[in-house]
Amino acid sequence: MSNITTKKVRVVALIGGLLSDIPPDLKSIGNLVDIVVVDGPEALAKELPNADVLFVWDFRYADVGPLLSSAPNLRWIHVAAVGVNSVLSPELLKSKILLTNSRGVFDGAIAEYVTGLLLAHVKDLQNTFAAQQRSQWNYRTTRRLAGHRAVVVGTGSIGRRIGSTLRKLDIDVTLVGRRAADDLEFGKIRPSTELSTVVKGADFLVLAAPLTHESSAMVGADVLSALGPNGYLVNVGRGPLVVEEDLLAALQSGALGGAALDVFDIEPLPVESPLWTLPNVVVSPHMSGDYLGFEVDLMTLFANNLKRWIAGEPLENLIDQSRGYVVSN
């Protein structure tokens, strides 16, 4: 990579709707880097042909695949998210362009969010808030969180952090991954092919897996009915991990007890979706990982990786593109 240091690295930053300026961390990298900020598909198409590096800030604006054939210099795409499914196009897979993500940044916030959703569920906070709106003293007994059994799908840093946080609150956690494995912290990791067996008798099923060809639609009618009428689904991964049609049917029939959903097939969730109004469903707007200050942490992570790139060092958080996620050491 020594040739890279002989000329300025041209970074195209697709910022999208969330940020309006180049953040300080990127500016501080200095004059080895030439940063062009684009704010949508058209500007991206115009600038990508001259780019060495693409920084995708808001993956919801990125349909990069078709543009890659006209980007001969592009060597590396970094995504300011953990799930890279929207960027992993067939064109990218055929290329030699490296792909990295922002693994690690969201772990703690998502683990807290899941814990909050589960506590809200067992303590019935939604009905407490509703009773308050009616000025109604609605005394009732609610459940302990401790002693329940949770199945967490995803053995990446997010799934692991969710698992360890729930264990601190005395929940019995089973981790599910692509393959069976022995794990120092969680004991036997169960393969996702056995999911409908693993969730039998579980109280909570938490989805924190990447969306890949293998994981897509992994939760269908069979898994949901195995989780059962007292079971509770939490999805903070990606919508298409679940067959939304099956989920709706299970929630409406009572085959599944309830669900807290932060991600959906289509985002924002369309106004006409029945999920909005089902009494046993919590809908939240894909916000579980986005904590106050996360933008700075995302920028710092990219800036550090960019410094490595300039120095010719190996990149961190490199995606195994055949699998669709960072493979743990």
Add this chain to the structure above:
Amino acid sequence: MSNITTKKVRVVALIGGLLSDIPPDLKSIGNLVDIVVVDGPEALAKELPNADVLFVWDFRYADVGPLLSSAPNLRWIHVAAVGVNSVLSPELLKSKILLTNSRGVFDGAIAEYVTGLLLAHVKDLQNTFAAQQRSQWNYRTTRRLAGHRAVVVGTGSIGRRIGSTLRKLDIDVTLVGRRAADDLEFGKIRPSTELSTVVKGADFLVLAAPLTHESSAMVGADVLSALGPNGYLVNVGRGPLVVEEDLLAALQSGALGGAALDVFDIEPLPVESPLWTLPNVVVSPHMSGDYLGFEVDLMTLFANNLKRWIAGEPLENLIDQSRGYVVSN
């Protein structure tokens, strides 16, 4: 106490509105005990003159003080709650009747409830639920729970469990008690006389102290304004720990950021209370400790203490009546 075992112990159980029958645990104690269940003040007045032991199940129905002069045999009152303020009458203090409580039963449930309220607060769940009612995709960034500072008032088993649970979620916890002390788990315990200093810069103030002459009105305008416009009060102790008038004023003016209240001066909270409708307040109906199955655990605790009493062994959870709570070993 050997004379007690020569005759049947007559236990009057004031069950109140929550339970309808003698629970199995009490029945299993067998024929050394004669149990009379009463369901309200009138039946209590009739039966108390013949009672050796009074078991107060629902402290909200108990105004026992005036009846004690006509209960010459009464030696022990057990309360199926932790706070005994409603039973600790001047008449009881003048008598030699022992008083025990149900310390320990509610610790875990209350710690979970407080954690749930704090997570709901930092993750803004109340507005997420409200947006869902309008089918509105209200994306926004919320806060981490980790890294905040909490002051927990109460060094009994409930306060300690709240503190240790919050510490597991990486909150910096300061414990406040009646007196300054050094503590193995929490470091320096601060005296409640310094509360308005201790809460400066804190994010959360959690009240889990018993209601006594000393603790009554411990949180007034000075403490609330020291906690400040970003501060959040959680009260799971007793309403009168807080000067409700000062609290209302601080919440309405913005001097205090918000509050989650499970206990109040008058319970149920009157319909006309402005607390119901303040946007920065969560009102819940004194339910933080009452988990599914708590009745069985309360009965088991009393039954075990009754067995000790019959065997002439020292009672557990004996209240220091001059202080108003169980003094830790």
